[in-house]
Each structure stands twice: as structure tokens, then as C-alpha cells.
Amino acid sequence: MTVVPGAVNAARTAAMVRGMERKIPLWTRVRRDKVLLAMIIPGFLYFAVFQWLPLLGNVIAFLDYQPYLGFVDSAWVGFANFAEVFGDPTFYEAVSNTLVITVLQLVLFFPVPIALALLINSVMSTALRRFVQSVVYLPHFIGWVLLVSIFTQLLGPLGVLPHVLQALGLPAFSATTTPEFFPFLMAIETIWKDAGWGTIIFLAALANINGELLEAAAMDGAGKWRRTWHVYLPGIMPVIILLLILQVGQILSVGFEQIILQRDAVGPAAAEVLDTWVYYHGIQDGAWGPAAAVGLVKGFVGFALVLGSNKLAHLVGQDGIYRA
Template sequence: MTGLLRLNHIKRLWPFYLLAAPGILYFIVFHYVPMWGLLLAFKDFSPFIGIWDSPWVGLEHFRDFFSTNDFWLLLKNTLLLSFYNLIVFFPVTILLAIMLSELRFSLFKRVSQTIVYLPHFLSWVVIYGITISFFGPSGVINHVLEDWFGGSANFLISNDWFRPLVVFQAIWKDAGWGTIIFLAALAGINPELYEAAKVDGANRFQNIWHITLPSLKSTIVILLLLRLGSSLDSNFMQIFLMTNSLNLDVSNVFDLYVYHVGLEQFNYSFGITVGMFKSVVSLILVLAANYAARWMGEDGIF
């Protein structure tokens, strides 16, 4: 009986299942099927003898990875970049979404949204070129510093400036795009709440504090949980372009390490070991954060 009900349900909603099919197929092909390759983390893989014939080594790669001198440096650099993005980039998207929603002149609002969305469609190579134009040795910023203060700064090779520049790039490129979900959540707020607050004499800032932000709370929690799931993931292309031999002490993160060890040195098993470690830690962080959110009375992601 249950099977018949499910079949009738699918027949009735088959157009929606058809629309969802490409997305489901994408995740199956590119996210679930490749998971069998995690076997390589427990093998000494050689492309000449294949995956199945490569000898098993158990947890040897994990022991080598945790005992390497680079492990704690990689962990520190990755977590610091994630932390800076979390405390700077994430609040900026919320603030920008609220600012856009508060615009009353519709033409100016549409133009502003278009302008802040545009950088998202630029490649990181273009963003890096713009960064060099402003912060390079002969860039705009150094010209200004020389004219005003008689000196210059080595922004692109400085350990102190690497993380601020990376976060600034992320904000400039993707903060506008990150406002889309928040703007959709803001559009669902009951306008009668603002009208009632206006009758009570609330000003615009009081409306934001007592109505807008509480209404965004569930959306903020869900997006925060999803961001925690990728806390050990860095934007490889951005980091790769911004890294050089002089700032490697702060720019060497897990993704860059996987590229150098796994691809350049052809140590595929070791590279997959690092990637598997990242995935397990990210899963633990999401589960813990989701449990904490539900314990505090918020809706988690599951």
C-alpha cells in the first residue's frame, strides 16, 4: 500500500522530479561516484599497476601526514584564513544585504545590486591582475605612498599583508553575490511588522535591530553551518595566485599542499589522505555546530 502511494505521488509530481533530475545526476556523478577513490588513501597507489593492484598500506599515509613538520603550520594557516573570512566576510554580506534592502529609490537599488554582483563573474586571474595594479611594487597604492610619505610597501610579498589582502579580495568579489539569499529572506518578512513599529515610533535602525535581524536569524544559522562545513577549504585559485616564495609561511594551506605534494610530486595517495582528513574534520564541525544550534532552539540543516 505504501509503495502504491509513493508511485501515485511520483506520477502526480513527475514534472518536479524531472526538473530535479539534472541536479541529482550531477551530485551522483561528480560527488558520490568519485568517493570510491578514497581507497587510495589506504594504498600505495601507482598509476602503472592501477588502483586495485596497488598494495595496501593501512594508515601509513595518515601517520606520515600527522608527523610531518608542515602539519601544524598548514592547520594554523587554513584555520586562520577561515576564521578571518568568518568574522569579516560573513557579516559584510549580511550588512550589505540590509543596506540594499533599505534603499527606497528602485532604479538606484537595481543599479547598486547589479554593480555589487558583477565582480563575482570575474575570474581570480582578473582579480589578481587588479590586485597587482593597486598593490604591486609600481601599483597605485605605492605611488600614493611615495608621493605622500616618501616610501612604499611590499604588500604582495609581506606575511603581514597576505591575509588582509585575501579577505579583501573575497569581500570585493563575492560579498555582493552572497547577499542574494539574505535579500530573499528579507523579502519574506511581513511588512506589517514594520508598519506596526512605525506606529510605535521606531526609527529605521530600531527596525533593523528588532525586526530585520531577528527575522534573518534562521537563515544566518543555516548559512553559518554550511560555511563551517567548508572551513578547511580555501579558494585554491585565489591562494595559488597570491602565494610566492616570500609569503609561504602564511599562505601554505591544505589545498595548496595537496597540489604540490599530490600533483607536482605525483604522490596521489598522500594528497588524497590530506583531502580525506579535511572532509572528516569538516563533517565533525558541521555535526557539532548543527547539534549546538538545535540545542539552542534554532533550526539546523537536518
């Protein structure tokens, strides 16, 4: 059998190989691949125990779970936990806080990496472009504890910002302890941390744009801005749509560590989100069933949102994540 280059032939070869493989007895194949299997199994065990097994743990959403009784002996309560959750006003508060924070983040954060990528892409000097990339990627590696510590030092009540405002004769304002400002603070922090890192995927997409399109546009008299609008942006639109879908799927998830570190500074009325609600009700207060119920609802809604927005992308003529 010769190896013919080309995707179609490669696919055909792979299909042929699979057909031939099926004729070999399973045990012979296992013995033949024993080294490869020994490499795969430890990793598989990790995914089984720490990713798949917990999915089964969601069953406690339907139990009156008591840790000393365990899964088997805790009483089955059907949808009572869900009823309790949907009758709890703090749950709706958490939903609305979550939506306010994520929607604001979507509006404020999402365009920044695109604009930044267009700016970096327009830098012609390779050395300068690499330097700017190195600098803007760095904050991505600062963990949330560190980041929140730094921002508290800068914007907190004892920090730099109040003193600067005072020196300018403006009213004192503490960005980290004002509940009304909390969603904006979350957005600012996220932008600082991840806007630079977010450019990676857009820069890759921009680099793939056919240069002849740009040249033809320039020949036709399109200036830099018109080329950006009519060539660059349409060129990266599939990536933009893809990321937008993923973001919409995450609309019930805010950075858990980010919020839990700053929740106490403004109080739960402004900062309780779904994930922290689950943490405080479940792990802190022992209301395991209701907490797991919220986690389950959140998971399902998130999954439905991904499917829905993917469908929407198909309707407007984009590929989205997948095409069924």
C-alpha cells in the same frame, strides 16, 4: 481523483500516487517513462563518473599508490600515510594557515553582506536599488585569475598603492608580497568579489519580513535603528544562522584557485593551505597516498563540523540546515 489545492492534500495525493505506482510492474513503468529516463541517464552518468567514482578513489589514502601499478597492485599500507602526514611539520603549518585565513575571512567577510543588504533594503527608489544591486553583483563574475591580476596591478609592488603611499610620504608597502598581510589580502579580495553577491539571500529574506511588524514597531515609536535591530535582524536570523553553519563547515576550505595563484608571491610559509598542500604533495611531487589522506581527513572534519554546528543551532533554538 480530483486535485484539491493545499499542501496537506497535495502530499496525501502524492502518497496515494506512490502507492498506486507500486502496483504497476517495474518493466511497464520503465517502458512508459523511457523518454524521461533517456533525459535523466546522461546526467546521472555524469554524477556517477565525476562525482561518485572519485569518492572510491579515496582508497589510495590507504595504499602506497604507484601510478604504473594502479589501484589493484599498489601495496596496502593501512594507516601509514596518515602517520606520515601527522608527523610532517608542513602539514601543521598548512592547517594553521588555513585556519587563520578562514577565521579571518569569517570575521571580516561575514557581516559585510548583511550590512550591505540592510543598506540596499533601505533604499526606497526601485530604480536606484536595482542599479546598486547590478553594480555590486558584478565582481562575483570576475574569475580568480582575472581578479588576482587586477589586484596585483593595483596593490602589487609595481602597482598603484605603493606610489600613492609614497606620494603621501608613508613607508612603501606592497600588499601582495608581504607574508604577514596575506590573510588580510585574501579577506579583502573575497569581500570585493562576493560581498555584493552575498546580499542576494539576505535581500530575499528582508523582503519576506512582515510589513505589519515594521508598522507596529513604528507605531510604538521605534526609529529606523531600533526597527533594524528588533525587527529586521531577528527576521533574517534563520538565514544568518544557516549561512554561518555552512561557513563553519567550510572552515578547512579556502578558495583554492585564489590561494594557488598567489602562493608563490609570499611563499609557502604564509600561504600553504590544506588544498594547496594536497596539490603540491600529490600531483606535483607524486606523494599520492599522503595527499589523498589529507583530502580524506579534511572531508571528514568538514562534514563533522557541519553536523556539529547544526546541532549547536538547534540548541540555541534555530532550525539550521535540517532537523532530524
